[in-house]
Amino acid sequence: MTTPIISVRNLHKWYSGVHALKGVSLDVMPGEALGLVGDNGAGKSTLINILSGLHRQDEGEILVEGEKADIRNPKDSMRLGIETIYQYNSMVPIMSISRNMFIGREPLKWSIGGIGWLDERKMRQDSVAAIADVDLHLRSPDALVGELSGGQRQGVAIARAMHFRSKVMILDEPTNHLSVKETAKVIGFVKGLKAQGVTSIFISHNMHHVFACCDRIVAMALGQVVLDKKVNETSIEEVSEML
C-alpha cells in the first residue's frame, strides 16, 4: 500500500470554547484530487488552516509522506510542499504579478542575513514561464494583480504554487465570487494539476464544482468527517443529505 502524502490523525481544535474539530482523521493519497465539502462552520477551513500553518491543532498529529510533521507557520507548510490558495485570494492587489509570485520567496542576487537585492529579471522571466505553464496568457508580469479578473488571479496563484513545485495544493473555495466562465477555467486548472501529478485538496460548498474535478469526496459536518467515498460511488444527492 502506498503511503499517504498527508495523513491527519485525530485532530482536535477549540476556538475560544467552540470545539471546531472533533477528532478528524483523513488520509490523502499521492496524485489524488480530493474534494472537501461541508456547510459553513463544518470545520473545513479549520482543517485547512492547520495544514497551511495559519493555526495549530490542540490535539492530534499530522504526517507528511509518512513522517511526523510539525507545522508551526506558513513557511513550514510551504517547506513541506503544501501550498494553499485561499478564498480571499493570497495576492496583494496593489503589487505586480511578478512581485506577487515571489512574496516571501524572492530570488536574490546577494543578501546579508536574509535581506538582499532582488533578482527582478529572474522574477519577471520565471513568472512569465510559470503563467504560461498553467495556460494563462497575460501580457506583462508588471501588471498589477488588482487589475486582473478573479479567475486570472486564481490562475496566477496556481501558477505560483506550480512554480514552487508543491506536492499538495490546497484550494480553499477558489470558485467563490467567480463568473460561470471563470469557474470553468479554475476547474480546468485543477484538472491540469492531476495531469502533472500534483495532489490537490479542493474545498467548496458548491457540490457541482467539486464533482466536476475530484476523484474522492470527503464531507464534513460539525467538526467531523461524515462521508468519505470515491466520486463514482456517491452522488450529489447522497452527499447533500449528509450535510
Next chain:
Amino acid sequence: MRRLFKLALQKPELAGVLLMVVLVIFFQIRSDYVFLSTNNIRGILGLLPETALVAVGVTLLMICGEFDLSVGSVFALMPMTMAVLVVAGVPFWLAILIALAMCAAIGFINGWITITFDIPSFITTLGMMFMARSMTVVVSGGFPPRIRPGEVPSWVFVGFIDEGGLIRASVIWFVVIAVLIGLILSRTNFGNWVRATGGFMPAAQAMGIPTAKVKIACFMICSVLAGFAGMIQSLRLNSFLPSIGEGMELQAVAAAVIGGTSLAGGIGSILGGLIGATLIRVIDNGMVMSQVDSNWFKFAVGALTIFAVIGNSWLRKRGRAMKVETEK
C-alpha cells in the same frame, strides 16, 4: 506609447510633481525672480533635509500600513539627550550613538505595543508623542544644555561643503539616506515585504512573511530618522530646545500624502515623500519671498494636501480607465 502614458498617470508621485512645477514658476514670478536665486536656494536647502528625513521615515512606515505621530517629539528628544550627554562629558560620537539607540528603542516600543495589543498605531504613537515630549523637558532639567560653537565637530553634519556656501553636509547625509531607504523599499526583498504587509496583510501573512517584525523594523527606522533629523536641526542652529519639531508629525504625514502615499498602506514611494516635503518647503519659503502673510502657511499646506490627494485619485482613475488589454 498609450501604455506608457497609462503607467505615468498611475504613478502616485505625479500630482506632486505637477504641483511643484506650477508653484515654482508661480513663486519665481511673484517674488520678482529671486525665488530661484542662490541665496534663497541656500535657505531652502538648509531646512529641507530636516523635514525631508522625517518625511522619508513616515512615508516608509505608512507604506507598511502604520502611522507615527511621535516623530515630532523624537525630533526634539534625540538632540536634547545627545546634548545633555555631551555636557555630562560623554564623547560626541558616543552620545550620538546612545541617542540614536534610544530613538530605535522608542520605535521598537511603538511597534511592539501596536502589534502585541492590536491597537491602532495612531493611538500608540499619540501617547508616545506626549511621553517623548515630556521626557525632552525632563532630561534637560528645564534648562537647555549649552554647547559652545566649535566644541563638537558639528561640521560633519551641517558644515558647508562647497566654497560658495550653498550646500551643507546635511544635504549629502539626507540624499544618501533617502536613496538608501528608497532602494531598500523598491529593490530588496525587505521592501517587497513592507509593501505586501501594508498592501494586504492577510496575504502577506499567508505567504509566511514575518509581518510583525517587518512593521517593528519600519517603526524603528522611522524613529531613528526623526531623531537624526532633529539632531541636524539642533546642530545647525547650535541650540537645543525642547520645543522643536512641534507639528512636524502632521507635516510629515502631509508630505507623504502629497507625494501619493495612501493612508491605507501599500501604495507610495520614498521619492513621493521627498517631493511632498520639498513642496512644503517651497510653499513656506515662496510665501515669504513673495511677501504673502506667513500666517497663511498652514492654510496653504492644508489646501495642498487635499488638492494633491484629489488630484492623485483623479489621475489614477483616468489611468486605470484607459483601456489596455491585460490578456493577449
